[in-house]
Each structure stands twice: as C-alpha cells, then as structure tokens.
Amino acid sequence: MxxxxxxxxxxxxxxxxxxxxxxxxxxxxxxxxxxxxxxxxxxxxxxxxxxxxxxxxxxxxxxxxxxxxxxxxxxxxxxxxxxxxxxxxxxxxxxxxxxxxxxxxxxxxxxxxxxxxxxxxxxxxxxxxxxxxxxxxxxxxxxxxxxxxxxxxxxxxxxxxxxxxxxxxxxxxxxxxxxxxxxxxxxxxxxxxxxFNDRLRKKSREVLEWCAREERACLLVLARPYHMDPGIGHEIEVDLQAYGYPILWAQYFPIDDDLMQWAFGPDLAAGAIRSPFDIRDVWPSSYSSNTNEILWGAKVAARVPWIACVVRMSSYECGMDQPTYTPVQQIVERSGTLFFSFQDLDSTKPAGSVKIRVETITHYLERYAADIVARKKATMPPGCPLLSAGASAAPSETSPRSDCxxxxxxxxxxxxxx
Ligand code: SF4
Structure with missing residues (x-):
C-alpha cells in the first residue's frame, strides 16, 4: 500500500x-x-x-x-x-x-x-x-x-x-x-x-425506490458534468422537474451491487459484458471518461422500467458527443423509452424553443409514461431490488447541483x- x-x-x-x-x-x-x-x-x-x-x-x-x-x-x-x-x-x-x-x-x-x-x-x-x-x-x-x-x-x-x-x-x-x-x-x-458521490447515489436510489413503489416515472439526464451549470445546460431539467417528474443524472446513478447484478444479470449470463460497468457491447472505443458514462447511462436507462424518458444534452460543436448521438438514441429507443435531445446548446438559452420542447416532453410523458413503465416492467428480470425496499418519503430535490x-x-x- x-x-x-x-x-x-x-x-x-x-x-x-x-x-x-x-x-x-x-x-x-x-x-x-x-x-x-x-x-x-x-x-x-x-x-x-x-x-x-x-x-x-x-x-x-x-x-x-x-x-x-x-x-x-x-x-x-x-x-x-x-x-x-x-x-x-x-x-x-x-x-x-x-x-x-x-x-x-x-x-x-x-x-x-x-x-x-x-x-x-x-x-x-x-x-x-x-x-x-x-x-x-x-x-x-x-x-x-x-x-x-x-x-x-x-x-x-x-x-x-x-x-x-x-x-x-x-x-x-x-x-x-x-x-x-x-x-x-x-x-x-x-x-x-x-x-459526496456516495451521498448523491444514495439519494438517486431513494428516488428510484419511490418511483418503483408509487408506479411513477422519472427522467434520466445524459450530459457532461458541466451541463449542470445553469449557463451551459440552461436548466432544462429544472423546467422538467417543475412538472413533477423526478430527475436523475447518469453520473450519480446508484451503483449498488444488488441493483447492478439485477439490471445487467442477463447480459452477464449471456457473456455480452464482463461486469455491469463494461460497455464494450455498445462502445468499444471507451477512452473518454464522460463519453463512457453517457453510454453506460443509456444502457441503464434501457433496463430500468421507471426511467420513462431520457433527456440528452450537448454543446455546440462538441466533437466528442457527435459520434455518440446515434448509438445513445438507439439504445434508449429500442427499449421503448422516450428520448429527447437538446443539441448545440450555446451561450444563449433558446427560451422559446426550450419551453415548447419541455411542453412536448411532458405531453408525451403524461400520455405514455404509464404504458412505458408497464411494458418495461413486463420484460425486466425477476427480483428487482427497487421493489423490495421499505417506505421512504417522496423525493424532493434530486439535482446534483443542489449539493455542489x-x-x-x-x-x-x-x-x-x-
Ligand atoms: S468538445 Fe465537447 S467534450 Fe470537449 S470541451 Fe467541448 S463540449 Fe466538452
């Protein structure tokens, strides 16, 4: 040592x-x-x-x-x-x-x-x-x-x-x-x-357990850490949370062993991956840390029923994100999860278009979230640890920004x- x-x-x-x-x-x-x-x-x-x-x-x-x-x-x-x-x-x-x-x-x-x-x-x-x-x-x-x-x-x-x-x-x-x-x-x-990371992951797990118990949908944000900056990510996820949907960030998703083994058990058994954190099945050139976490987040969103929607954010001219747009979208959409992307974010908040997009997202969630959760639950592996958790209070603020x-x-x- x-x-x-x-x-x-x-x-x-x-x-x-x-x-x-x-x-x-x-x-x-x-x-x-x-x-x-x-x-x-x-x-x-x-x-x-x-x-x-x-x-x-x-x-x-x-x-x-x-x-x-x-x-x-x-x-x-x-x-x-x-x-x-x-x-x-x-x-x-x-x-x-x-x-x-x-x-x-x-x-x-x-x-x-x-x-x-x-x-x-x-x-x-x-x-x-x-x-x-x-x-x-x-x-x-x-x-x-x-x-x-x-x-x-x-x-x-x-x-x-x-x-x-x-x-x-x-x-x-x-x-x-x-x-x-x-x-x-x-x-x-x-x-x-x-x-700090453990504390935020614990909060995220509480949110997921609450969603599982109450049959409620939540959203997962796939973005780079600095999209938590209101001047860069323009607080798009905050606007969505205002409609009552809990928001999780992939960077702080719970990684407890019981949850990971449940979510990725079938992939491990099939030999597609070597561990729950292995992304070689979807992203073999796994060199960039933040890119890797976005790809992993897409995989986890596809496997957890209560994540009914993924919101992707990326900045104008981002050469690192560009090659990931298609794989991330495909992973998410093939699981029947809603996918919305805010690309080319720049200095100015496109307030009008963000408002319209947020209203569109919430419209789709109101209409389809329950069906999405039900469909994903029907195909999930047995023994979900989120369902066996005890009662906990409704989640309040889940944004990592609030704890920064x-x-x-x-x-x-x-x-x-x-
Ligand atoms: S190229 Fe993309 S990943 Fe790199 S600094 Fe710009 S926005 Fe961030």
Missing amino acids: PSWFGRTRSAEPAPSRSKLRVGIPRVLNVWSTHQFWVGLFGALGVDPRNLVFSADTSEEQGRQFGKGRGTVDCCYPVKCATGHYGELIFGQREKLDVLFSPMIYTLPSFLSGHVARTLTCPRVMAAPENIKAGFLKEREVFADQGIHYATPFVSLDEPKLVPKQLFEGLREAVPGLTMEETARAVDAAYRALRD AGKAGARTTPERAR
Whole structure:
C-alpha cells in the first residue's frame, strides 16, 4: 500500500496558510471533481471561507469579466471559462492569492477498470493553458494582480501519481508545502469526493425506490458534468422537474451491487459484458471518461422500467458527443423509452424553443409514461431490488447541483466588486 494511504499525524499548517485565498473557476470537470478540491485545500489548512468558486456561467459574467480576452476555442464550455477567470481576478472585494485551475487528464470514474481509459476531452484538459493566454496578451495580468496561477497537470484516475503532480504544481503557491503533507491531503481529497458521490447515489436510489413503489416515472439526464451549470445546460431539467417528474443524472446513478447484478444479470449470463460497468457491447472505443458514462447511462436507462424518458444534452460543436448521438438514441429507443435531445446548446438559452420542447416532453410523458413503465416492467428480470425496499418519503430535490461546491463548505463568489 502506498505510504500516502497511511494515517500519520497531521502537522499544524503554517499560520499564513489559513489566510491564503484560493479561487477555483467553476468550469468543465470541476463540476464533477469539486469535492476533491474542497477536500484537498481543507486538508492543507486553507480556511473554507477563503476557497472561492466563481459563480455559475452567465452572459453577464462573460460580458463583464471576459470581454476582449477570448481565445480561439470554438466550444462554448471552454470559451466561457474566460469569464470565470476574469470574475476571480477582477471581481473580488478581497483579492485572491492563488487562482487554481487544474489540467485534469484522467477522471476517477466509477467505470474505471471496466473501460479502456478515463481520459478527459483534450479541449477540457488544455483549457487552463488556452484561457490563460487571454490574460497575458497585453500585460501579465496574474503578476500585475499579485495572483499566483497554479495549473497542475493531474491524473485523477491514477491516485499514485497525484501527490507528486499536485506537490509540483502547488509548492510555490502554498507556503511550506511538503510532499508528505500533500500525500495526506490527497488521501483526504479522495475520501471527500467518494463521500459526496456516495451521498448523491444514495439519494438517486431513494428516488428510484419511490418511483418503483408509487408506479411513477422519472427522467434520466445524459450530459457532461458541466451541463449542470445553469449557463451551459440552461436548466432544462429544472423546467422538467417543475412538472413533477423526478430527475436523475447518469453520473450519480446508484451503483449498488444488488441493483447492478439485477439490471445487467442477463447480459452477464449471456457473456455480452464482463461486469455491469463494461460497455464494450455498445462502445468499444471507451477512452473518454464522460463519453463512457453517457453510454453506460443509456444502457441503464434501457433496463430500468421507471426511467420513462431520457433527456440528452450537448454543446455546440462538441466533437466528442457527435459520434455518440446515434448509438445513445438507439439504445434508449429500442427499449421503448422516450428520448429527447437538446443539441448545440450555446451561450444563449433558446427560451422559446426550450419551453415548447419541455411542453412536448411532458405531453408525451403524461400520455405514455404509464404504458412505458408497464411494458418495461413486463420484460425486466425477476427480483428487482427497487421493489423490495421499505417506505421512504417522496423525493424532493434530486439535482446534483443542489449539493455542489457552494453548499459544501467552500464558497461561491458572493460579492462581486461591480
Ligand atoms: S467534450 Fe465537447 S463540449 Fe466538452 S470541451 Fe470537449 S468538445 Fe467541448
């Protein structure tokens, strides 16, 4: 076992550490890893009140803080990061000491070990370098503002590499940092991320059990983590939830063994897959982590009767999503599940068309959801563990967004000096 798993006595952080103000742009894969960073900086002695996440993406944010600093990337989730950087640099009442934007190379996916790789999209991985360029083109903005820009390359799905990568990337930003301390903090960070994910999966399971018991339909969202950002996903799933349909996200679907063995038992018995998390039957080139989870989500939606509808979201010009449109749709529709896709999402919420689409979806659900659930139940394997669960209260809020960084100790940019 690597030494960083060991529980050695933690050293007192240097006094200045607790005063260190660290800003993290709330962009891209930070949406699925924020608890790792909250756990890491907490373990390094940074006061949670001094860990500042930028606000959700908005046009106003881009206009006020990102104008004139755009870079060449044509993909909106990357492009809008400029506004987040600008907000953290120019929009704080109290100046930050560090702007931390990790170059995440691999993700700690629940599919890890069952798929070829868990790589991030290259545009996402390179974004911190790309966006930085917009703040250096005329003047050295970071240096002018006295902000240390830390952008460590980090392979989050290879935990043995992470302490060294983060130590190298943070040693100049965090006073008195040692390799041993970084290793302990990384250990705490993985624990924090695991606890958060477990908590959301538990909530999702409660929702599914409630749907099974009450014969109610729910919806599954298949999208990238940053589509949880209201400025990128435009809260389409929130509009649907307002009609009373519980919403689940594939990233936080329950993965308990009883449920997985039940859902994928026939495929395992037929030898089509080697584990419930194996997607080789539908997506052999399983290199991209978020893509893999979308494909897996389509499979799970096809197998769980109470998921009556899948809502797919993707951003304008997304080269990673493009090849997945057909397979995802086919997997879902062949099971008799409703499928609706919102593609080419960009900066502006197409409010009118979203409203019409949402009304269309709810119309189909009102009309067909009960039949869809009944048909899927008729062909499901016996012994569904969702049906044997005890009573629980009706689900309230199920969106992962409601439990994200802003409510987990760290703080969203609260007061912008506008
Ligand atoms: S996955 Fe798609 S939307 Fe996301 S950064 Fe890559 S190309 Fe852009």
